[in-house]
Amino acid sequence: MTSSIEQPVRxxxxxxxxxxAGWHLVLFAVAFTLPSIGFAGPVVVNLAACVVPLAVVARFRWWRAPWLATVWPRRPWLLVPPFVVVGLEATRGVTGSAEALAASALLMVSVGISEELYAxxxxxxxxxxxxPWRTALWIGLLFGLGHVLSGLVFGRSPEYIAFQVLHASVFGFLLAALRQHTVSIWPLALLHAVSNLINSNSPGALPDWWxxxxxxSLTGYGVLLVRASTRERALSPAPAT
Structure with a gap:
């Protein structure tokens, strides 16, 4: 069945x-040309990459689009399960001084905003x-492949890249599935930032079973969300022609 939703591009x-690709190119260009400015450097790098999605927003005049202009999500209760999973990870605790954790929090907020804005x-x-299936799967795949680029450019090990790609693909799929229900990207940016903050400052690696x-669990929840979106779209009345 062909979707009746209009596409902004062919x-x-x-x-x-x-x-x-544009987001990553700007990210890499700024990362390798920006003079050292301490902990603020990575924040500036991530926020600078926002120029690419914001240019697209300006091109299509999406400033008032619900996904960008709305802060409070539709169906906020659907965000509870992933936040619970993230909260369980926090039971391990975090390491670092108050200043280091504050700097890390600022960085992860910039990452969450930048990556959610473009992805x-x-x-x-x-x-x-x-x-809904193709959308969520493509978003997850492209988000995961982006971490291949980052890993190669910044000289990560193959094992680290594989780990990052797997987790980014699953997390990207889940966030795309959530976006189909929440509409707003800002709660997703918060979830993204909190998850990164906990994982970046954890005292050690999680057990393999965890x-x-x-x-x-994240994949299964994403599947349930996409199935619900598919049912909703199938029941939506077709526009008059």
Whole structure:
């Protein structure tokens, strides 16, 4: 069945890939040219990359689009399960001084804003005319592949890159599924930031069984959300022609 939702561009997948590539190119360019300014450097790098999705927003005049202009999510209770999973990870505690944790929190907020703006914001808006399944899967895949680029450019080990890609793909899929219900990207940016903050400052790696359970639970919840979105779209009345 062909979706009746209008597309802003003729090749939405190509446009989404272009946004991802542009975001990463700006990120890398600023990262390697910005003079050292201490802990604020990575924050500036991530916020600078926002120029790409914001340019797209300006091009299509999406400033008042609900996903960008709305702060409070639709169906906020759907955010409870992933926040619970993140909260369980926090039971391990965090390490670092108050100053270090504050700097890390500022960085993770910038990462959450920047990545959600380009991925679940602009990219997902390009892909929204696709089926809920294709949209969520493409967003998860492209988000995961972006971490391959980051890992290679910043000299990460193959094992680290594989770990990051797997987790980013699952998390990206879940966030895309949530976006289909919450509409607003800002609660997703908060979830993203909190998850990164806890994982970046944890006292050690999680046990393998916990990592597997976490991935399975997030994937399963994402599947349930996408199935619900699919049912809702199928029941939506077609526009008059």
């Amino acid at each position: 090749q939405p997948l190509l446009a989404a890939v272009g946004v991802s 679940r914001g602009v990219m997902q808006e390009f892909l929204r005319a696709l089926s 990592e597997a359970l976490r991935l399975l």
